[in-house]
Amino acid sequence: MKNFLLNKKWLILIFVVLTIAVLTTFLPTDKEEVVYVYTARHYGIEPVFIEFTNETGIVVKHTTASDAALRERIKAEGRHTNADVYITVDAGNLWLAVKDGLLRTIESSVVEKNIPANLRDPENQWFALTERVRTILYHPDRVSPEELSTYEALADPKWYGRLLMRPATHPYTQSLVASLIVAHGEEESEKIVRGWVANNPTLIDSDTRILETLAAGKGDVAIANHYYLGRLLESNPEFPVRIFWANQNVGERGAHVNITGVGVTKYSKNYQNAIRFVEWLSSPRGQKLFADSNHEFPANPTVEPHSIIAGFGSFVRDPINLTEYGRLQGAAVKLLNRVGYR
Amino acid sequence: MKSSSNGFIKSNRYLNWLPTLPLVPFLVALFVVLPVIVVASSLFTPNREIWEHLWSTILPEMTRNSIMLVVGVGFGTLILGVSLAWLVTAYNFPGRNTFEWLLILPMAIPTYILGFVYMATFDFAGPVQTFLRSHFDNLAWFPEIRSGGGAILVMTLVLYPYVYLLAKAGFQEQSQNYIDSARTMGYRPLKIFFKLALPLARPSIAAGVLLAIMEALTDFATVRFFNFPTFSDGILRIWHGLMDLPAASELAGLVAIFALILILGEQTLRGRSRFFQSTGKAQGISKISLNGFKAWIATLVCSLVIIISFFLPVAQLFSWTLLELGNLDANVFAVYTEFAFNSIKLSFLAAIFATAIGLILASAIRSSKSKFGFFLGKLATIGYAIPGAVIGVGIILLLSFIDHSLNEVYIWLGGTAIGLVFTGSLIGLIYAYIVRFMAVSFNSVDSSLQKIKPNVTSAARVLGANQWRVTWQIHLPLITPGIFVGFIMVFVDVMKELPVTAMLRPFGYDTLAVWVWQMAAESIWTGAALPALAIVATGLLPVYILTRVFSSSKS
Numbered sequence: 063m064k065n066f067l068l069n070k071k072w073l074i075l076i077f078v079v080l081t082i083a084v085l086t087t088f089l090p091t092d093k094e095e096v097v098y099v100y101t102a103r104h105y106g107i108e109p110v111f112i113e114f115t116n117e118t119g120i121v122v123k124h125t126t127a128s129d130a131a132l133r134e135r136i137k138a139e140g141r142h143t144n145a146d147v148y149i150t151v152d153a154g155n156l157w158l159a160v161k162d163g164l165l166r167t168i169e170s171s172v173v174e175k176n177i178p179a180n181l182r183d184p185e186n187q188w189f190a191l192t193e194r195v196r197t198i199l200y201h202p203d204r205v206s207p208e209e210l211s212t213y214e215a216l217a218d219p220k221w222y223g224r225l226l227m228r229p230a231t232h233p234y235t236q237s238l239v240a241s242l243i244v245a246h247g248e249e250e251s252e253k254i255v256r257g258w259v260a261n262n263p264t265l266i267d268s269d270t271r272i273l274e275t276l277a278a279g280k281g282d283v284a285i286a287n288h289y290y291l292g293r294l295l296e297s298n299p300e301f302p303v304r305i306f307w308a309n310q311n312v313g314e315r316g317a318h319v320n321i322t323g324v325g326v327t328k329y330s331k332n333y334q335n336a337i338r339f340v341e342w343l344s345s346p347r348g349q350k351l352f353a354d355s356n357h358e359f360p361a362n363p364t365v366e367p368h369s370i371i372a373g374f375g376s377f378v379r380d381p382i383n384l385t386e387y388g389r390l391q392g393a394a395v396k397l398l399n400r401v402g403y404r
Numbered sequence: 405m406k407s408s409s410n411g412f413i414k415s416n417r418y419l420n421w422l423p424t425l426p427l428v429p430f431l432v433a434l435f436v437v438l439p440v441i442v443v444a445s446s447l448f449t450p451n452r453e454i455w456e457h458l459w460s461t462i463l464p465e466m467t468r469n470s471i472m473l474v475v476g477v478g479f480g481t482l483i484l485g486v487s488l489a490w491l492v493t494a495y496n497f498p499g500r501n502t503f504e505w506l507l508i509l510p511m512a513i514p515t516y517i518l519g520f521v522y523m524a525t526f527d528f529a530g531p532v533q534t535f536l537r538s539h540f541d542n543l544a545w546f547p548e549i550r551s552g553g554g555a556i557l558v559m560t561l562v563l564y565p566y567v568y569l570l571a572k573a574g575f576q577e578q579s580q581n582y583i584d585s586a587r588t589m590g591y592r593p594l595k596i597f598f599k600l601a602l603p604l605a606r607p608s609i610a611a612g613v614l615l616a617i618m619e620a621l622t623d624f625a626t627v628r629f630f631n632f633p634t635f636s637d638g639i640l641r642i643w644h645g646l647m648d649l650p651a652a653s654e655l656a657g658l659v660a661i662f663a664l665i666l667i668l669g670e671q672t673l674r675g676r677s678r679f680f681q682s683t684g685k686a687q688g689i690s691k692i693s694l695n696g697f698k699a700w701i702a703t704l705v706c707s708l709v710i711i712i713s714f715f716l717p718v719a720q721l722f723s724w725t726l727l728e729l730g731n732l733d734a735n736v737f738a739v740y741t742e743f744a745f746n747s748i749k750l751s752f753l754a755a756i757f758a759t760a761i762g763l764i765l766a767s768a769i770r771s772s773k774s775k776f777g778f779f780l781g782k783l784a785t786i787g788y789a790i791p792g793a794v795i796g797v798g799i800i801l802l803l804s805f806i807d808h809s810l811n812e813v814y815i816w817l818g819g820t821a822i823g824l825v826f827t828g829s830l831i832g833l834i835y836a837y838i839v840r841f842m843a844v845s846f847n848s849v850d851s852s853l854q855k856i857k858p859n860v861t862s863a864a865r866v867l868g869a870n871q872w873r874v875t876w877q878i879h880l881p882l883i884t885p886g887i888f889v890g891f892i893m894v895f896v897d898v899m900k901e902l903p904v905t906a907m908l909r910p911f912g913y914d915t916l917a918v919w920v921w922q923m924a925a926e927s928i929w930t931g932a933a934l935p936a937l938a939i940v941a942t943g944l945l946p947v948y949i950l951t952r953v954f955s956s957s958k959s
Contacts, residue, residue: 080748080749080752098911104922104925105922105926105928123911123912124911124912125828125909125910125911125912125913126906126918126922127906127907128644128906129644130643130644130647131793131796131903131906131907134649134797134800135800135827135828135907138800138801138804138827139800139804139807139824139827139828140804140808142804142807142808142811142821142823142824142827143824144823144824144828144911158647229628229631230645231628231633231637231640231641231644231645233644233645236645265631266550266631267628267629267631268927269927270926270927270928271524271527271529271927274529275527275528275529277529278528278529278533278534279528279537280528280529391645391646391647392645392646392647392648395641395645395646396457396461396646399457399458399461399462400461402461404462404465404631404633
């Protein structure tokens with residue numbers, strides 16, 4: 063049976079066209095001002111980068127992958143790395159990058175002015191771009207906010223079968239547990255997490271799906287990041303889930319905050335461009351774009367958060383030193399493994 | 405002109421000599437295995453503290469899950485793949501010609517895409533349960549999709565075409581004479597299948613099941629969707645969570661050894677029931693026409709399989725895409741064209757190199773006939789049993805070492821540093837694909853080569869042809885279908901590949917699979933739908949060609 067696709071001439075033609083097309087992409091491009099960015103945050107970043115290019119003429123070339131994969135790549139590439147800037151979505155990874163000697167001090171009075179000291183590395187090797195709050199969310203038909211108080215209180219047996227949580231594999235869960243360890247020590251934290259597990263939580267590896275499941279009627283209370291609710295409310299203002307800022311009473315430490323953070327690599331070859339880039343990201347213009355693209359809280363206090371998340375109300379943040387997430391991540395994972403949190 | 409003809413003979417003898425050394429397969433195998441060795445080398449310095457922790461906590465469950473997954477997917481793909489292959493090979497029923505190629509289509513769907521489609525469709529918040537809840541009070545009977553069963557189901561549905569394709573080839577290569585004799589002797593069709601057709605096709609079927617099992621073992625995205633931690637999930641847990649790459653590599657090395665045992669086991673199975681094709685092509689089995697009730701059952705079974713595994717998920721992706729159409733950027737089609745072109749380019753390059761290297765390796769091993777050579781060949785295919793993320797690390801460590809050495813030599817010679825040549829380049833990425841998918845191209849070529857009677861090769865050698873001539877003029881024409889199948893399977897695999905691409909691609913070099921991942925990681929299913937459909941569509945063309953090759957090779 064003859065088919066036109068199997069006709070030799072066609073096959074050869076396809077082959078030749080593909081080969082030429084492939085070869086042309088190896089042609090060198092013009093010299094331009096660039097900054098190379100390795101970023102683990104990928105949602106909504108491109109418009110931000112394009113705006114930076116429009117304003118400065120510096121082209122942003124970026125590649126995305128997981129925090130750990132990018133860090134491993136910078137490490138292996140060593141002093142020949144192309145990366146100028148490393149953006150991650152977890153403070154623990156920045157701590158590790160510093161520990162592995164991958165970053166350098168960002169010498170910039172602009173950044174120091176824009177970003178408060180508690181959201182910067184003591185040595186200025188990295189700083190936070192935005193804050194993301196992992197807190198308690200609930201369905202108003204089945205839970206009244208008076209019943210809610212702290213992350214710890216979710217270990218109470220009255221929440222049996224009513225909790226929705228993220229699996230232990232996710233850094234969000236791991237850094238939350240690391241913050242428990244800082245607050246209570248390992249032994250006490252283990253009791254709390256055991257209590258969560260004893261309540262037989264439904265584990266779903268997607269914050270969006272956790273909230274959708276809550277809305278659909280399964281479970282009553284969830285732990286999730288605030289901006290996922292922001293996103294869902296943006297597409298559906300009637301979305302039936304409410305946010306509760308955890309641990310807000312007197313004597314309690316405040317809600318659990320993680321960051322999207324940025325550092326400049328030790329062997330950056332476009333250091334000046336990298337500095338201009340991170341300074342711009344810390345400026346009101348860059349902050350507004352970067353934070354709003356994902357409904358996160360801008361690290362620069364002069365910048366107003368997106369109206370949807372501003373509507374969530376003000377809250378107290380856990381004043382923990384962000385590098386603790388990195389230092390205690392291993393301990394947190396082992397704790398989760400020990401208590402059978404999957 | 406005696407002296408010149410002498411010279412010719414000399415060089416000819418030299419050429420004859422060369423490939424009998426295991427040097428060629430050795431170097432090629434080394435090239436392919438090196439990144440694996442780089443990561444597995446940490447096996448020699450195990451971190452006892454971490455292993456004790458793992459053993460007392462999550463390792464037993466992961467071991468149990470991995471075994472369940474291997475057994476479940478193994479049996480699932482075996483039963484589905486073999487029975488469907490036999491149905492379309494030995495029987496005629498309404499729609500048979502169409503089903504013969506339709507049944508391959510699920511192969512174009514990446515496992516993680518079917519995973520998130522099934523999860524988003526059948527979990528509590530999904531449309532199916534939401535609909536059922538509005539009609540029934542109690543849905544406790546509805547199975548939990550986020551489970552081991554769900555993962556096994558999804559993987560079986562996308563991986564059975566591997567078994568189906570190879571089993572079908574195995575059945576089609578059988579001689580009608582055997583079947584006819586059995587039929588005249590009054591054997592019932594089922595008995596013919598179990599006593600004759602199945603044992604004869606066993607090597608091909610085993611190869612297909614092995615591919616499916618290895619795919620399942622290295623999957624990390626789907627098992628995570630379904631809360632079903634296996635070894636490859638464990639490797640990432642140790643790497644990302646405990647931040648201990650060496651310990652993660654140790655587990656990867658152990659899984660690789662386990663896989664090597666499986667591979668060698670499959671080879672022994674294949675070795676015991678070896679058969680050859682003496683002439684070019686077998687004439688194939690003549691089909692029995694099914695009538696009435698039986699015919700409709702056959703049609704129904706095929707329809708159900710293809711609807712559940714292909715049309716339903718594709719319809720879901722379409723409906724998500726429609727939802728998303730309003731949000732699409734104006735330049736989205738330019739971006740898609742670029743991403744699709746990147747995907748095709750990578751798949752094309754990787755397929756060419758993987759097939760060429762697979763061919764060199766397989767034919768060199770065949771001619772060397774040494775146990776060592778045979779072992780090398782099997783070793784070179786081990787990358788298929790190692791999660792892509794781990795291969796990625798091995799490649800980065802290796803390439804950056806080469807790049808750093810290059811720079812040092814360059815500076816020593818008085819030049820200035822040239823920076824990274826291979827790391828983060830297309831060359832590095834293609835290299836990684838070759839390492840990861842060597843099994844696919846090697847096995848396709850090798851299984852075709854094995855069907856050539858050894859005395860065909862010997863005759864040529866006796867008549868004075870050297871190894872290269874034997875390969876070019878005798879083997880190559882006989883195994884063209886095998887090469888072609890290998891090429892297309894690598895092409896489709898690279899289209900779907902994710903972790904290696906994400907980790908090693910050059911700057912700004914996005915592919916369709918990377919886009920799907922970025923959207924799916926944020927649970928934006930509707931946004932992931934369009935690139936997912938594009939992957940399926942791009943994968944369909946080679947799958948279609950593949951089927952045409954198969955059905956035309958039979959006529």
